[in-house]
Amino acid sequence: MESGVITTPLYILSRTYGYVEFMKNLASCNCGKLTLCAEDKPIRVSICHCFECQKRTGSPYAAQARFSIDKVSISGDCKEYTRTGDSGSKITFSFCTDCGSTMFYRFLDLPEVIIIPLGAFEAPEFPAPSISVYEERKLSWVTLPAGIEHMD
Ligand SMILES: [Zn+2]
Numbered sequence: 001m002e003s004g005v006i007t008t009p010l011y012i013l014s015r016t017y018g019y020v021e022f023m024k025n026l027a028s029c030n031c032g033k034l035t036l037c038a039e040d041k042p043i044r045v046s047i048c049h050c051f052e053c054q055k056r057t058g059s060p061y062a063a064q065a066r067f068s069i070d071k072v073s074i075s076g077d078c079k080e081y082t083r084t085g086d087s088g089s090k091i092t093f094s095f096c097t098d099c100g101s102t103m104f105y106r107f108l109d110l111p112e113v114i115i116i117p118l119g120a121f122e123a124p125e126f127p128a129p130s131i132s133v134y135e136e137r138k139l140s141w142v143t144l145p146a147g148i149e150h151m152d
């Protein structure tokens with residue numbers, strides 16, 4: 001590993017109030033050259049079963065956390081891909097120019113937020129998703145956390 005590349009996640013967990021509170025989160029791509037630091041806990045954590053998310057992640061569904069844009073700093077080079085969602089809104093995905101990991105995405109209509117894939121945090125204690133969307137496209141064998149809000 002090159003010097004200067006942070007390999008240890010910097011999230012600090014506080015259990016003082018019973019809820020796992022993220023004070024600082026470091027997300028990194030597969031090669032470690034593109035990193036994001038979230039200085040506040042996520043606004044919402046969700047799962048999406050749409051086919052575009054399945055293709056993007058290569059997984060049965062995508063899991064991601066939404067943060068306030070002014071609480072996230074980005075370090076490293078990224079390339080962008082923009083697609084139009086079913087609702088007509090444009091979404092821009094940013095991925096590492098070296099390893100191709102999607103590290104964040106943004107909705108053109110929601111400039112105040114940034115969405116980061118959960119897997120980038122290497123954090124088994126990350127808060128569970130509270131909402132599951134596009135369930136009409138959910139793989140039949142996928143089971144979801146109890147109490148999650150469902151949307152087609
Ligand atoms: Zn990378």
Ligand SMILES: [Zn+2]
Binds near residue numbers: 048049051062
């Ligand atoms: Zn999706």
